[in-house]
Amino acid sequence: MPEPHTDKRPLAERIAAEIRKQIMNGEWEPGRKVPTNEELRGQFQTSNVTIQRALQILKDEKFLEGQTGVGVFVRAEKAQTLVPAHYIAPAEPGQPYRWLTEATKRQQRGKYRMLKVGEVVPPVEVAxxxxxxxxxxAMLRSRIGFLNDQPAELVHSYYPIELARGNRxxxxxxxxxGSPAxxxxxxxxxxxxxxxxxxxxxxxxxxxxxxxxRDVPVLEIFRIVYSDEDKPIEVTLLTKPSHRFKMGYHVEIS
Structure with missing residues (x-):
């Protein structure tokens, strides 16, 4: 029998993981005051020093916010679920890229800043x-998307060179x-x-x-877009900060 896989992380990291999950799933709502150290010591059966270390981890990761003389609170902004299906269709004539119009619907300010455009030998998986x-x-278009002036996604999009030469x-x-249009x-x-x-x-x-x-991971989306006859017309490597975003998918079941 193999030995059971046990969590050997320091206790403060394990406690931070438990609290982080409750923040991400909404059980600890934005703006909620964090329980006192005494309450957390009782819940996790540990020392005040360990609780302080766990809370500091979450402060460093921007999940918690300390207010001097008042207490520690869950960040005001909850994790946002973005649905990729909302951006597939091209924008209507004269309208901005759908990523921007969807941001406006959520009462957010969306914008992009271009980083690089040029012909490259793409990574193997893209090729x-x-x-x-x-x-x-392939033609590479790299950019950063911002929501309310905060960086929200880093995007590297690749296009077949025969489609990309001599146009936008x-x-x-x-x-x-946007490119879909x-x-x-x-x-x-x-x-x-x-x-x-x-x-x-x-x-x-x-x-x-x-x-x-800190050491917050990123969400990576590897996306292939197909046109008629399953022709690949765009491959995108998109990364988002996982402490601020979730990916949402809706699937019809017949």
Whole structure:
């Protein structure tokens, strides 16, 4: 019989994990005052020093906020669930990219800042998804999305080079209506997409650009968008800070 897998993390980290879960699932509501150290000591059967360490971890991760002379509170902003299906269809003529209009519906200010646009040899998994030959290139468009001036997502989108040369996909400026609208105008409407979601530690770029606190992981979405005849027209590597966002999916069951 193999030995049982036990949690060997320091107790303060285990307590922080329990509280973090309650914050993320909404059991501890935004703005709630955290129980006293005495109450937490009794709940977790540990010392005041350990409770202080656990709370400091969560403060560093921006889950808790201390108010001098008042107490410690759950952050005012709850984790936000974003639904990728809301952004698949191209924007209506003359309208911004759907990611921006959906932000407006939630009474948030959305904006993008471009980081890089250019022809590159993409990562192996991207090249496979785009069905490129060995050494083949793609057009890369990298950008950061902000919600209420906070970095919300780091996006690296790759396009088949034959679709991207000589049009706005190769332009450093933002695309009116977003790439789905442009691709649809070019005769390549989005018909379906595959998403693979994972959680992992942040890279240095993600840590800095997304302002990741402490060791909070990122959510990584690997997305392939297909047009007619299952032609891949876009592959996107998208990362989001996991302490602020959840991914939401709705599936019809016949």
């Amino acid at each position: 496979r998804a785009l069905q490129l030959e060995e050494g083949g290139t 996909l190769g332009d450093r400026r933002l695309i009116p209506g 442009l691709l649809a105008e070019m005769g390549y409407p989005a018909r379906s997409q595959d998403d693979a979601v994972a959680a992992r530690p942040a890279t240095t770029q993600e840590y800095e650009e997304l302002e990741i606190p």
